[in-house]
Amino acid sequence: xQIASQQFxxxxxxxxxxxxxxxxxxxxxxxxxxxxxxSVAALPEFPAMREAARNxxxxxxxxxxxxxxRYEEAVRAQGGHVHWAEDAEDACRIVRDICRKAGAKIVTKxxxxxxxxxxxxxxxxxxxxxxxxxxxxxxxxxxxKETPSHIVVPTVHKTVQEISELFYERHRAYxxxxxxxxxxxxxxxxxxxxxxxxxxxxxxxxxxxxxxAETGSNIxxxxxxxxxxxxxxxxxxxVTAGIEKVVPSLNDASALLRMLGRSALGMxxxxxxxxxxxxxxxxDLDGPEEYHVVLxxxxxxxxxxxxxxEMLRCxxxxxxxxxxxxxxxxxxxxxGWVYPGPxxxxxxxxxxxxxxxxxxxxxxxLNGRCQQVCPVDIPLPDLLRRxxxxxxxxxxxxxxxxxxxxxxxxxxxxxxxxxxxTRLGMAVxxxxxxxxxxxxxxxxxxxWTGSRDFPAPQGQTFLDAWSKGAKQx
Amino acid sequence: xxxxxxxxILTRIRTALRQNGAVPMPPAALDRRMTAPPTAPLPAMEDDxxxxxxxxxxxxxxxxxxxxSLQMLVPALxxxxxxxxxxxxxSVAPALADLDWPKDWxxxxxxxxxxxxxxxxxxxxxxAETGSLVxxxxAGSPATLNFLPDIHVIVLRTxxxxxxxxxxxxxxRAEGQGWPRAMNVIASPSRTADVGGxxxxxxxxxxxxxxxxxxxx
Numbered sequence: 001x002q003i004a005s006q007q008f009x010x011x012x013x014x015x016x017x018x019x020x021x022x023x024x025x026x027x028x029x030x031x032x033x034x035x036x037x038x039s040v041a042a043l044p045e046f047p048a049m050r051e052a053a054r055n056x057x058x059x060x061x062x063x064x065x066x067x068x069x070r071y072e073e074a075v076r077a078q079g080g081h082v083h084w085a086e087d088a089e090d091a092c093r094i095v096r097d098i099c100r101k102a103g104a105k106i107v108t109k110x111x112x113x114x115x116x117x118x119x120x121x122x123x124x125x126x127x128x129x130x131x132x133x134x135x136x137x138x139x140x141x142x143x144x145k146e147t148p149s150h151i152v153v154p155t156v157h158k159t160v161q162e163i164s165e166l167f168y169e170r171h172r173a174y175x176x177x178x179x180x181x182x183x184x185x186x187x188x189x190x191x192x193x194x195x196x197x198x199x200x201x202x203x204x205x206x207x208x209x210x211x212x213a214e215t216g217s218n219i220x221x222x223x224x225x226x227x228x229x230x231x232x233x234x235x236x237x238x239v240t241a242g243i244e245k246v247v248p249s250l251n252d253a254s255a256l257l258r259m260l261g262r263s264a265l266g267m268x269x270x271x272x273x274x275x276x277x278x279x280x281x282x283x284d285l286d287g288p289e290e291y292h293v294v295l296x297x298x299x300x301x302x303x304x305x306x307x308x309x310e311m312l313r314c315x316x317x318x319x320x321x322x323x324x325x326x327x328x329x330x331x332x333x334x335x336g337w338v339y340p341g342p343x344x345x346x347x348x349x350x351x352x353x354x355x356x357x358x359x360x361x362x363x364x365x366l367n368g369r370c371q372q373v374c375p376v377d378i379p380l381p382d383l384l385r386r387x388x389x390x391x392x393x394x395x396x397x398x399x400x401x402x403x404x405x406x407x408x409x410x411x412x413x414x415x416x417x418x419x420x421x422t423r424l425g426m427a428v429x430x431x432x433x434x435x436x437x438x439x440x441x442x443x444x445x446x447x448w449t450g451s452r453d454f455p456a457p458q459g460q461t462f463l464d465a466w467s468k469g470a471k472q473x
Numbered sequence: 474x475x476x477x478x479x480x481x482i483l484t485r486i487r488t489a490l491r492q493n494g495a496v497p498m499p500p501a502a503l504d505r506r507m508t509a510p511p512t513a514p515l516p517a518m519e520d521d522x523x524x525x526x527x528x529x530x531x532x533x534x535x536x537x538x539x540x541x542s543l544q545m546l547v548p549a550l551x552x553x554x555x556x557x558x559x560x561x562x563x564s565v566a567p568a569l570a571d572l573d574w575p576k577d578w579x580x581x582x583x584x585x586x587x588x589x590x591x592x593x594x595x596x597x598x599x600x601a602e603t604g605s606l607v608x609x610x611x612a613g614s615p616a617t618l619n620f621l622p623d624i625h626v627i628v629l630r631t632x633x634x635x636x637x638x639x640x641x642x643x644x645x646r647a648e649g650q651g652w653p654r655a656m657n658v659i660a661s662p663s664r665t666a667d668v669g670g671x672x673x674x675x676x677x678x679x680x681x682x683x684x685x686x687x688x689x690x
Contacts, residue, residue, distance in 0.1 A: 043516055049515075154667070187668060213507070226677045274655060285567070301489055
């Protein structure tokens with residue numbers, strides 16, 4: 001996937017003017033965020049469970065080499081293959097070679113964020129494969145040639161009307177001539193198309209919510225059952241997973257799954273939680289003949305080596321974005337890459353590079369909600385602040401911003417001058433504000449006055465009022 | 474190439490951990506943690522496990538019925554078929570092949586088919602915490618039968634209901650049969666909300682799940 005994070009400002013400004021985006025993403029507050037709050041409130045043990053989840057992730061990361069070795073051993077013992085990939089290119093090549101060897105024409109895919117991170121679909125398509133996302137939401141954005149706008153609900157930005165148009169245009173190829181407009185009828189078409197594809201696919205690809213060192217399993221959670229059907233019906237199953245996905249045991253996975261459903265959707269569990277371990281056994285009646293796992297680094301060992309290690313605790317629930325005022329206002333596409341919202345603003349610079357990530361670390365009000373709702377307590381605001389600092393140090397901050405901040409810093413360290421200038425500024429603005437006491441328009445403050453009046457200053461400066469108050473007994 | 478990548482990645486991990494003050498667990502302690510995994514804090518459960526399981530399954534949209542013995546399954550299915558107006562062309566998990574199945578029913582005792590109106594499978598365990606069912610794939614229980622049918626009929630021994638998944642894992646570890654290719658934990662019929670946030674049943678899997686609880690606790 002092409003990275004467009006450097007255009008965050010422009011894309012965010014456009015998004016802010018789009019009423020559809022505002023309505024769609026606002027719905028996440030009343031939907032997922034509210035559901036999460038209800039499910040957390042109903043569970044007195046939640047804080048203790050959250051702490052345990054955080055500790056499991058920290059413990060695993062501190063012993064990551066050992067758990068990856070144990071995991072690999074367990075997969076091999078069950079007849080599966082483990083491949084290691086340094087970066088996106090390496091990972092795509094490994095998957096492409098497995099597909100070539102299998103003579104793959106049709107590849108069915110369950111949802112996998114890491115496959116989007118490495119740009120896998122484009123590579124397989126260039127190699128002549130038909131690659132089909134089977135998750136209804138991922139399928140819709142794939143058909144529309146768009147990208148997901150949320151890591152859990154990829155279609156938040158799309159209206160039923162738009163999906164109806166899209167299907168009417170594209171599903172005639174499958175014999176659906178009539179225009180349908182109801183969600184149930186639209187999904188029925190997806191179900192029918194995919195049913196056929198599951199049985200004709202040569203290779204299936206899924207991600208992994210977790211990998212389990214104890215058993216050599218990968219876990220996928222879905223509500224649709226698509227990843228399960230894809231992986232059990234194609235003769236070859238390939239799992240793509242970041243190296244940080246491993247956990248020690250089934251018990252650890254269960255503890256994390258309790259946090260995942262509640263944090264993502266406000267639900268105790270998804271409809272399907274599947275533990276897949278190796279290929280079809282000798283007496284099995286179904287399942288893939290081959291089972292491959294591609295363990296992907298792509299910047300993760302770099303994160304392990306330093307202050308961003310905590311980010312590797314992330315279990316991809318999306319709670320941080322559901323509670324982020326910036327994400328909820330501009331939507332997922334403004335972020336310009338696979339991972340949006342607070343987690344994306346940390347992951348994009350870490351994986352794609354500080355320069356590529358542009359202004360993302362600034363797309364944050366530092367209100368701290370993301371860390372509060374994070375099921376594994378990642379200090380996202382601290383990490384974003386650190387990235388801002390690194391951007392400054394690396395010289396990626398624009399000259400105009402550097403000069404104005406320099407000027408501000410100079411002024412702020414001269415208390416006398418600072419006070420006189422602010423007093424003067426206030427007096428002038430007060431005068432100009434006149435009887436109305438507010439401004440409809442103000443030079444350099446169009447962002448503010450675009451949607452509300454700017455109040456004219458009244459009374460004294462803060463510092464004057466403070467020192468007067470301090471003198472009173 | 475990939476053997477090389479493996480060494481490189483593991484080396485970078487070890488260097489990163491050493492340089493940043495991570496405290497690796499001693500090998501013996503790690504072995505203990507793997508063979509006897511600790512259990513994290515669990516949500517409290519006030520009701521007894523069977524009532525809790527039934528309440529949760531019901532809330533998740535699973536229809537729950539009781540049968541006293543496996544002999545009662547076929548008559549119960551006959552009723553279900555006549556209620557739903559389906560013809561008796563079904564798939565049944567080979568684990569249930571020995572029952573007294575009517576001669577005039579078309580029964581596929583094998584993996585699931587492309588079009589599958591109704592299948593009958595046997596769950597290895599129930600989880601009261603979430604009202605979920607656990608299936609182990611194998612010669613007697615093909616995993617496809619849990620996902621392909623429109624109506625999924627499940628048989629579960631009431632005695633196999635555990636309070637938490639951790640108890641189920643413990644039981645499987647103790648049974649020592651190794652891990653199957655697939656363990657499917659199923660909590661409800663298949664659904665999606667990817668079109669306009671409207672909940673639609675089914676998405677790709679069964680639109681209805683019907684559970685027969687066998688015997689008493």
